[in-house]
Amino acid sequence: MHHIIIGNGVAGITAALTIRERDRSAQITLISGESDYFFSRTALMYAFMDRMSLRDLEPLERKVYDAQKFNRIRAWVTNLDATTRTLTLDTGQTIQYDALLLATGSRPNQLTVPGAAAVKAGLVNFVTLQDLESLEKWTKLGGKAAVTGGGLIGIELVECLTHHGMQVDFFVREPWYWPAALDKEEAAIVTGHIRHHGVNVYLEESVAEIKSDTAGKLTGITSTSGKQYPLDLLGVSIGVHPAIEWLTQVKTPPATKRGILTNPAFLTSLPQVWAAGDCAEIELAQGKPLVEQIWYSAKRQGELAAKSMLGDSIAYQPPIFYNSSKFFEIEFTTVGQPNAPGSETFFHPFAGAEASIRITWRDSAVTAFNMLGSRWNHEFFERWITERRAPQYVIDHLAEAQFDGEFCTLPLAEAQSNFNQSRSPR
Amino acid sequence: MIRQTTYDRFAHDITNRGISAWLLAALLTSFYLVLYFTEGLTPVAKAIGLDSKWTLYGLIYTIAVVAGGIFVIRRYRHNKYQVVRTCVVMFVQSILAFALPQFLKAIHQPEYYFSYFWPLKLDYLTPNTIFHYPLPIILYSFAGSLILVPILGAFFGKRWYCSWVCGCGGLANTAGEPFRHLSDKSTTAWKFERASIYTVLGICITLTALLFTTYAIGPKHPDLAAFTYKFQSFYGLIVGTMLSGVVGVGLYPLGGTRVWCRNFCPMAALLGLVQKVGRYRITVKKNMCISCGMCSKYCEMGIDVRSYAQSNQSFTRASCVGCGLCAEVCPRGVLKLENVSAKAPQQRLVQITSHRSEMNHSSLR
Structure with missing residues (x-):
């Protein structure tokens, strides 16, 4: 079997590692026009600020590629012919696949203003x-x-x-x-x-x-x-959009809307061609088609798409949404869907700190957490949302989810007493 | 991209193995060679009223730790763990490892360093040396080396010593701070570290055993005694002088600040073994790592922290000195230093994988 993966971002590389874990003998080829080795796009800012070198951004030691027997090709794909299962590269080379994964990621949206x-x-x-x-x-x-x-x-x-x-x-x-x-x-x-x-x-x-x-x-x-x-x-x-422009030039483009359309098993409209990560638009069993464009979803989808390529029965269901970020020095964790209509919210800013917590609920079951300026283990939040816990329960157990370092714990009692006061009958 | 100021260009050069870094390494190495093998610093010490070149060295070392400590506290002032830890390091160095021994010497008592223990300080357990001290110090030294060190290690990991108390770690984490990222993160370096540090530990334990044997039966076996003392002075030269001093500090600008601690220190080796079975670990928050690599980059022990974080593995590495910088620089708050007890709430959700059996750095999951 020759598995070809277009794109060596986190979705592509996770897929390659997943395939290799299960199939020691498969031929695996990674094609990228951007870089020779997988690098952490999320860390580009640290390279820009000289806190890391470009080499430091590579999450895998380079010898891993040989140890895992990954062929790496540095080129842009110019043609995809699903009838002959052939790719053409901008170097003129053609290459045949048995299974193909499109993991081409996103492209930034551009301004269309005058000038x-x-x-x-x-x-x-x-x-x-x-x-x-x-x-x-x-x-x-x-x-x-x-x-x-x-x-x-x-x-x-x-x-x-x-x-x-x-x-x-x-x-x-x-x-x-x-x-x-x-x-x-x-x-x-x-x-x-x-x-x-x-x-x-x-x-x-x-x-x-x-x-x-x-x-x-x-x-x-x-x-x-x-x-x-x-x-x-x-x-x-x-913002960014799925990188699908290149597909308009190829002989047999897969069906696209916002992204490359796939079924819940990440299979596109073309036989033996899958898509995962930022470029994919997944038509879920229920609900609207899904385009997920964050690091965590790309990693998750890459793994599942690989399993689908290996013949597993996959029906993608995104987990409860979570994300994290950092605004200069302020860290942020979000879990669940805030801003849902009909929901109530408790917000507490901590005095003298650039930190706050926000807990959202609907029908007395928690639905979302927005935590600024401190560290939290999102797994607890996910569990409380799944278990439909009441806000009072969550407030009382909040300390369990704290992930601040030693000596750095946020004074939760302040928020807890604020919550209890706001809930007590006047 | 380097910030386009003269200061930043220089800072980049000296902290990234540029020409100035090589010059600094040469300067530091020469300083140690002059200190250990010549009397060149003795007149300098006398000139400023100090009794020996060693007191001068202690003074310079203490100034470096305190000045570096102030720099570190300023840099990490938002992180209380770093502030508290650095204050302790500065206190231990200036009081326990400098002022107190000097005071003892001044009142004609033995110059004893309460912050050092066997096996880092071989002399503090071996009979031919420690028995020259007064009884309370002998008791302190034995209890410290054999009971206090391992017990605290089991509860808090080796960090209580290596990055809170020890002078070598103290200098690394203060004046050495700008060079911490230079440690080699490759699996090759990890293999070398394991081979070398346990070799030194083995030699150190063998020598200790020989010194006890010699103490007991040496008078009847002059050949054994001669061999043992020769061995001891050879160990002192190679391990004490060359590896901990000349290589350990001299290579700061080229190999990072923990070359000695990571590859050669017998105390770090022993505490590392205790740490592996103790409570300390770095807990990894699941599925939150973005593989940026800041943790690995700023790990002074050359641990590829990212390889654990991106595969959701909480871990305890023998070499980890618990400086806490991986957790500090992580932009997603994925890492947490912990002394885990079975009752800890995090235990219920966070799966522990204590340590992977192979050096497999190829996993993202």
Whole structure:
């Protein structure tokens, strides 16, 4: 059997390791146009800030690839012919598969505002190794930068550019930072923290027009409020979309909508072709088609898709949503679905600390946790949500889920007494 | 990308094996060679009113630990574990490992270091040396080396000594802080470490046994006595002088701060074995690791922490000194240092896999 995996990100590499674990003799080939070895995309910011070298980003020792007998090909795939089970690479090489996994990940969304098409330099994303190279080219001490897009990549980019001594303007289109995950109160804590680092945060404002010189070098922007900002660099982090553009050029494209459509076993519309990770759009047995684009889901899907390729019967059901992030120094853990209609919430900010907890429930069963500035073991939250625990139970048992380091524990009693007061009849 | 200031370019060079790092390593190594093998520092010591070059060395060492400690406390001021630990390290070095022995010497008592024990300090258990001390010190030394050290190790792991008390660890975790990431993370380095550190421990225990035997029957067997004392001075030269001093500190800018602790220290070897069966471990939060590798990068003992974190394995590695930096730098709060008791609530959910049998760094799950 020749298993070919396009994409050596976390979904692809997890799939390769899963296949190898079960089948010592299978031929496994990893194709990537971006990098020779699997690297941790989530750590790009640390390479940018010189806290790690690019080599440090590789989660596997390089000798593992030989030990696991993975063939690695550094090339972009230009054609997929499912009738002959053949791939063509941009090197001209053709290669045949018995089973193919598409794990091509995401591409950053681009601005379509006036002037965007004319810019050839100084307009950057922060997703790939190549993005990092171009960022490093335009980053300069004392320069002016702007980042548009109030999500996770945006804040990471802001942190990096600030670290490099650039004056950064941060444009957030929404009324507060990252409303998809944060409520107004948490966002205020985070925004205060960002501003404390010398960043100008502009809420409900984004890029209206991009200006560049005759050579195509970015010179500045006009914001939606009409204000002019001269710039050396503009970072665009307005979300990502499944990387499916390349499939429009191939002989036998699989069916796509937002991403590459698959069944719950990650099989695409083409025989012997699977898709997993950010690029896949899974038509679940129930509910809306699912596109998951975080590290954890890619790892999970990569493993399950590999099992499906090996013949296991797989019916994907995403677990309770959870994610984590870090805003400069403030850590954040979220579990469950906040903002659900009809839900009630308890929010407690800790005095004198950039930390807060938020517990959400509906019909007296907890549904979500949003914890800022401290560490929590999300497994407890998942269990309490599954067990439909009452908010009072959760508050009483909260200490069990604390994951703060020794001597660093958040004073929970303060939050507990606040909760009990707010619940007692007046 | 290096920040484009002169300071940052220099800081990068000296902490990433650049030319300045090689120069610093040469300087440190020369300092130790001059200290150990010449009397070049004696006039310097006399000139500033100190009785010997060793007192001067103790003073320089203490200044390095205190100054480095202040730097570390500033850097990690948001993390109380680091603040408390660093304060203890600074206290132990300046009081127990400097001021108190100097005071004892001044009042004509034996210059005894209460923060050192066998087998790091061979002399503090072996009869030909320790029996020259007054009885309370003999009792302290035996109880410390044979009872206190292993018992605390079983409850808290080797960290109570290696990163809270010990002078070698003290210097590594203060003045050595900017070089911690230079430790080799490869499985090859891990294999070397295991071979070398247990070899030194074996030699150390053999020598200790020989010294006791010689003490008991030496007068009747002059050949044995001659051999033993020659062995002891050879051990002192290779392990005490060359490996812990010249190599241990001299290589900070090239091999990281724990070259000695990781590869050669017999005390670390012994405490590591205790740690493996004791309560200490690093708990890994399940499915939260993003494989960024900050934990591995900043592990001074060269443990590939990421390989455990990304495969959801809580673990206890013999070499881990519990400095806590992996947990500090983790951007997703995945790691937690713990002394686990069976009643701990985390126990109910977190599966322990104490240690993987093979050096298999190929798993993400």
